[in-house]
Amino acid sequence: MTGEIITFKKRSSKQTQLQEFIVRMILLFCASISIITTIAVVATLFGESASFFQEVPLREFLFGTRWSPTLVPRHFGILPLLTGTLMIALASSFISIPFGLGSAIYLSEYAPKKVRRVLKPILEILAGIPSIVFGFFALTFITPLLQALIPSTQIFNALSAGIAVGIMTIPLVASVSEDAMSAVPDSMRKGAFALGATRMEVTTGIVLPAAVSGIGASFILAISRAIGETMIVAIAAGQSPVLTLNPLESIQTMTGFMVNLSLGDIQHGTIEYKTVFAVGSMLFLMTFVMNLLARLTIHRYKEARK
Amino acid sequence: MAEKAGMKMRAEQVNFWYGEHQALKNITLDIPENKITALIGPSGCGKTTFLKILNRMNDYVDGARAEGIIHYQGMNLIGDSLDVAALRMQIGMVFQKPNPFPKSIYENVIYGPKRHGIRKKSQLDQLVEQSLKQAAIWDEVKDNLHKSALALSGGQQQRLCIARCLAMQPDLILMDEPTAALDPISTQSIEDLLLTLKEKYTIIIVTHNMQQAARVSDQTAFFLLGEIIEVGETKEMFLNAKHETTERYISGRFG
């Protein structure tokens, strides 16, 4: 073998180590941004809330039944917003849980491959539709439908918004539940089939019980998403913070209030500004606890399967 | 020099652990220059572990720990102060399964050199031709240098991987069962290649295949349960092994 001799420029190990060190530090910095974000969220929410609670007693906030933070005489009882939010969550879960779980069971246990290949992308499209579009759908389609069925339904009402939120969260329940079900080892199914069980018996007797924690987690995630959903309720649920349990009336949710107030120009330092942060803290706490619960459940069953 | 005359490398009293499990016990072995050394033995006997110590690929295994001395070019290959990147420029490796990068044939060959400071197009071109010729694959691919390496057959891919290794102009080449994933014809061509390569390079090859060890190697070391049972000239060992276990293994009565 002839030809000119090619010599490699050997980089010193110090040079390489320095480069590796710099790269590592940059990446570590980027990774810590997520931690910084969490700390910043907690700090800003609770910082502003702290000054809110210097003006409003915690007791009034948590147990008061009247909410009128912008009108004198001001009242800061969050219960009307809380019941409004919970009504949306409840109504949506009547849609998302049965239909989401049904889809998950069908896709994981029954659907032939071809059907799956069509249905999965459709669910993904549904999941990708912006919530504002669901809000429009609730206001211009679901509400008129409800009014035709039950004439006493108000234009803005909790049920219509709740149904739209429910439709929006079907894909979430479906995909998380399906993940849980497909994590059930096939050997368990085969064992039951070998005993002559029908597919339904295998599903309800073996798969669902084995996947129950993951399915539960999907429900929690869906409800948490419903609690935090904003644009649908801002459009379709109304702006009346009244303490009611009638889903056909106009209500206001925590998120609805926050958006509504922010549409105006709220000045920093005013009680309105602080109120938004106090409500935001409440919202954050509720969803945070639910998400943590769901994530830990999912993490546990994934570890157990390893 | 800790290596004896005519020797490329010398391992002395090498011990190795994966966590609690001791994978190698008191390995002492001389590697002769411009010869092929075959490491044989049943699965799990430590031969691949030993091979990977030589270019520090075990560094990526959690809980791996080595003790002892491996003399090579005045360095000890065991120890934290070693410049691993520089070492790997000297000691190339060919893996059990062909693992070309999902890039063109040309890109595969120059992957190493380009990252070690060779930028001139003419030099790279020359390296590619030279390495592919050495790996006896030039005639098959010279018109398709910019096609994806993944389009090659398994045997061609493995020869490309050898070319990729040769492009670094290594001093010593490690091969971990390089024909285990190949058909008999590809295996044949790789074995032929090995015999021409040893004129320029020192080669250590791990193999499960007794016939292959007998055909290509000059020295053979028989590993069992993390120890070297016997080491010697291949012909000598295959004709009359000193140990009964070696004899039984070579003749296929266990393993």
Added chain:
Amino acid sequence: MMSQPPLSPSVNQDVATPRKLFLQGHPGLNGRRKAKNNIYHGVLLAGTLFAVVMLGLLLFQVIRSSIGWLDWQFLTSLPSRFPKKAGILSAMAGSLWTIGLTALIALPIGIATALYLEEYSDARKWFNRIIQLNISNLAGVPSIVYGMLGLAVFVRLAGFGRSILSGALTLALLILPVIIVTAQEALKSVPLSLKEASYALGVSKWQTITGVVLPYSMPGILTGAILAISRAMGEAAPLIIVGAAGYIAFLPTSPLDAFTVLPIQIFNWTSRPQEEFQHVASAGIIVLIALLLTTNTIAILLRNKYQNRMD
């Protein structure tokens, strides 16, 4: 936890075990079980189709409502008090500015974080586990809460005001978890054998990442990134909190300009009392969905291009 069918041979010979009934050819039992299974199957299929029907209805409703309203004039006009004159130009420009900036901020940070977690960090160390848990938790924080963070930190503390920059930074934080998690999945799919091949040539870790790991995982990373960016494009709530306006009668020229985006413009029209504005809103929705489809198509094309280069 599981209800097991009786398997042990019964002591009492007269008890009708399923096996005995089966052997006796008891038609009722098996027939009923099969029928039940079929009904169950039907119910599940119907339940799954519910989502499909709803998607169809939703699209139908939007398209029907937009007929006659989605035209060239609508696409090229600024917003107006009069439904007939209202247009979407400033909202489109605002959306493109905001999303472009969001992608510029979120992509590098997201990929870097994923690289750190998959290639550099020791997953067993508590700090890295906290980062991982924290990321999956951030993914569940309501988007409106990010808006409050943006308001407090970017608008006020950093002094960027109610600008495109503040909005983009807020959205970037919002979509980071999605980008990170999908990029991690893509990085996990890189075969160890390729990394080993690179290391065995004496190539450093970072060079291995740029030379092998990133090119191999880029299609997956891009797909996840586009999904995340689509999500950002449909978000309204956090930007309302940050202070995007509902009415902008000019086109933005710098990241520090005031802005609106498509979803907020649509929200603004939906909340007006005049019936006509619902039609304007539906025309806006079509534009938004068309934009989302375009982004996704670009993603698929990009992914295919990368994949072709890899094969």
